[in-house]
């Protein structure tokens with residue numbers, strides 16, 4: 001193989017390596033070294049290390065100017081490894097590591113001990129780099145070594161913003177993949193959903209540590225195509241509920257996929273009906289009510305569904321049935337709506353009510369949407385799941401504009417996880433007491449007894465684009 005080809009191959013293999021290494025890191029954060037998941041992650045990473053060894057010699061994973069390199073070959077970043085690369089860069093920066101060198105003499109056991117040493121110095125250590133090198137030498141780990149980030153790179157360290165950037169990037173990527181898939185399905189082309197699966201996996205990963213950032217992005221309303229925007233929002237909201245229900249990653253991904261395509265049946269609806277700016281006529285309603293079954297037919301044509309297929313098909317079929325079966329399509333005999341179906345009904349309704357581009361042309365502000373939905377507890381919605389949903393989004397959901405007793409305006413940026421403090425979310429001040437726009441401080445109201453919310457306000461009346469507080473400026 002010519003050296004150029006070899007280098008290109010390494011850039012490609014670097015993708016597997018970064019994905020495996022990041023997965024190993026995540027696994028080691030949760031499980032101990034004897035866990036099956038860890039053992040499998042160590043094996044996979046060892047395999048990718050073997051393919052990268054430079055003619056049997058060592059190779060380095062190098063961080064330079066926000067990019068990762070295998071020796072001097074830049075690792076190509078695309079949606080398949082975007083999250084892994086961004087996260088690895090972040091974790092290396094946190095520990096002031098510029099290079100990790102893998103030698104051929106390293107064993108799987110060393111890799112396992114290395115990753116636990118790496119994880120352990122992540123959060124609490126004041127001197128993470130020194131602590132890590134000390135741990136590596138005291139444990140006799142010589143096959144994997146680290147070197148400190150160069151001074152000029154250290155100057156550029158900014159870790160905190162990255163999670164917001166990651167979430168924003170992921171949101172828009174998912175939006176474009178959903179629109180590609182739905183457009184192809186509309187043209188009756190063969191459609192694969194592998195890309196969407198990978199993105200949903202990344203969304204699940206990010207949800208674990210960045211729930212409020214992802215929930216905040218569901219306030220995005222500016223996208224031209226309502227259905228795509230709505231699909232991604234419903235997927236995010238449902239994953240947040242699934243998390244509260246204790247779902248594991250696989251179940252969360254299944255739920256995220258099922259909800260991402262719950263409205264795929266809308267591809268067969270006439271565009272004039274779909275985008276009609278006023279109330280539907282009875283005939284148009286009849287057309288609209290065909291989309292759950294159209295969805296079933298469309299999903300049956302998709303490639304790569306495997307075991308997820310049934311749950312996706314059920315979700316499309318059930319999401320407008322309602323808990324008490326008062327919705328559509330009408331069933332010949334009564335049956336219980338599946339858990340995925342019941343979760344989707346709630347998230348679907350909330351996103352539709354708070355959006356400007358649906359059958360209800362006057363959108364509800366978030367807390368009013370919740371009050372409206374609470375009236376249908378036990379009829380349209382499963383009351384227990386609805387309570388969990390309220391706990392996820394809070395009485396004042398993320399993105400709500402609130403008036404404070406100090407006369408300042410603020411935007412809710414995070415619900416309070418403690419149900420006792422559900423009226424006291426985390427807010428960011430957006431105006432001063434005279435109504436002048438400010439880039440104000442972030443306040444956790446559960447820590448500030450003197451500040452309280454007087455009422456929620458309609459952001460449109462004040463001309464406020466709420467999503468700007470959640471979308472990272474990635475330009």
Ligand SMILES: [Fe+2]
Nearest residue numbers: 262263319320
């Ligand atoms: Fe629908």
Ligand SMILES: [Fe+2]
Nearest residue numbers: 230262263348
């Ligand atoms: Fe929907």
